Amino acid sequence: MTQTLDALTAQLLDVARTAGADSADAIAVRGTSLSVDVRAGVLEEAQREEGTDIGLRVFVGQRSAIVSASDTSSRTLSEMAERAVAMAGEAPENPYAGLADPEQLATDWDVEALELFDPTAEPDPAALQEDAAQAEAAALAVEGISQVQSASAGYGARQVHLAGSNGFSGGYRRTDRGLSCVAIAGTGAGMERDYDGDGRIFQTDMRSAIEIGRIAAERTLARINPRKPPTGTYPVLFDERISSSLIGHLLGAINGSAITRGASFLRDAMGEQVLPKGLSLIEDPHRPRITGSRPFDGEFLPTSKRAVIEDGVLQSWTLDLGTGRQLGLPSTGNAARGTSSAPSPNPWNMALTQGEASRNDLIRDMGTGLLVTSMIGSTINPNTGDYSRGAAGLWVENGEITHAVNECTIAGNLRDMLLAIIPANDARTHLSRVVPSLLIPSMTIAGS
Known part of the structure; x- marks a missing residue:
């Protein structure tokens, strides 16, 4: 069973204390990204990445060190903490370093009001490919455009959680959806290119692929x-x-x-x-x-x-x-x-x-x-x-x-x-x- 990020950051703080840190903070990021590139109307490349990254900062007096990893096993967490404390012991003192006092911490926030996460399902790769293909076709439909260098669509979703030995624990989720097109006009030394694109948190806010391709073409022609x-x-x-x-x-x-x-x-x-x-x-x-x-x-x-x-x-x-x-x-x-x-x-x-x-x-x-x-x-x-x-x-x-x-x-x-x-x-x-x-x-x- 995948460990929750709040539990993961709490475990990082525990192993930091055990390793000898006076104080510590931790961050964990779990994300998914999907990208699709289209050229000449066909899929050129598709990539999908998933993973969890963690970071730990420890303080020993006024000395500090940071370590990170993408392995979340208990053994790795313990080794991270031990390494971080050893590194901090060799670091120079910084009189301005240190965590926030407990009374400074954020205690009341409304993540939902910020609308950072689109609950719409992750798009199918075929939908991203269609967006990129439409942008490319729209650019090529403009007279004077000789080719499209790239038409790319992507989606990402991630969860972030932070915690500190000063008592803080909090997190939020984020999404993003993007589309871009680079058009080319002219030949040889007279070749020019320009682009258009859009990136939004909510997929429904995206401008149309046809508009993005057309504007990329028009901008390119203006540079001839x-x-x-x-x-x-x-x-x-x-x-x-x-x-x-x-x-x-x-x-x-x-x-x-x-x-x-x-x-x-x-x-x-x-x-x-x-x-x-x-x-x-x-x-x-x-x-x-x-x-x-x-x-x-x-x-x-x-x-x-x-x-x-x-x-x-x-x-x-x-x-x-x-x-x-x-x-x-x-x-x-x-x-x-x-x-x-x-x-x-x-x-x-x-x-x-x-x-x-x-x-x-x-x-x-x-x-x-x-x-x-x-x-x-x-x-x-x-x-x-x-x-x-x-x-x-x-x-x-x-x-x-x-x-x-x-x-x-x-x-x-x-x-x-x-x-x-x-x-x-x-x-x-x-x-x-x-x-x-x-x-x-x-x-x-x-x-x-």
Whole structure:
């Protein structure tokens, strides 16, 4: 009989105590994943994986160590604990390490309200194959598409349980369903490709396979016959597909790990203007059916809604217990961990204030400049915020898209860029990061 995850984590804590740990926490993850790839209308590859992974972190004084395994036998658990305690004895002391105090623990959460688990039955592989085949056929039906590089569908379900010697025990289940399509147009050196896809917790929320294939094709055709843009200073509009990367750089700069190292261009910016007035960045880990939602964090603390940036002003770092202790601040309930990694600060669901203008309005108003739809590589200085990335997209002349562009570099400084952003109103609200297209009025473009 398969052991329940709560019993498994309790057993891990017991063997840790027996091995000599002063305190410990444990995580167990049991999951199933299924993926299908289709090419030329026939099944190319199908994979199914099932397994249980466990992780144990032990503390001996202020020294700690982590071990993990995929074998859940009693012998393995005992050996894990003994090895972890021995490793901790050789580790350096960390004055900021340790479990949460019992009074800090999450005690009242509503997993059902978060709707993280779709009770619909796992899809049959044939259903996933049909989804992928429909997406591929829809892309190939668009004139100008020569082939589909990949059409893939997948499903996953997992159960997570965490427990600690401080008295916490809790878990939840998650599901996900995904579909993607990559279309190709042109031949030889003139070949271009682009993609579309969707991923949801509930299968019924998925966009249709036909729509995904069609949009992948249309995006690909828009990239045909690209040219290098002129070198100079122009407005740059980050398409909604990639605009969240800008907010990702901001979130990295306010992450407690970066702040404690002093490796952040925002390390001295608390209470300062970092976005334009009127814009806020709100974290809400309790949004239903959203992948970044959590009933509690990886250190068993309650999660809650918070304003990271309010009216453009930085209000909060993203902290776990360790970085919070180092900074003399409470954790923001943002610890994430895996079976083989220690907790570290991680943002949950984030939403940036949307604007009133559409993306087309911003294209019209930007005059002449670049609409970026994809990026490659990066040279970003975390200390200064200096930013340089390879880009491709569409060139805009007199407020209208004229042709595709590639092989260019866009550059600026993130602090200046973030202070100047103008948001559109096109963010997809089902994503964990709700970020619309973002216009930056002036950036350096290096092209021809």
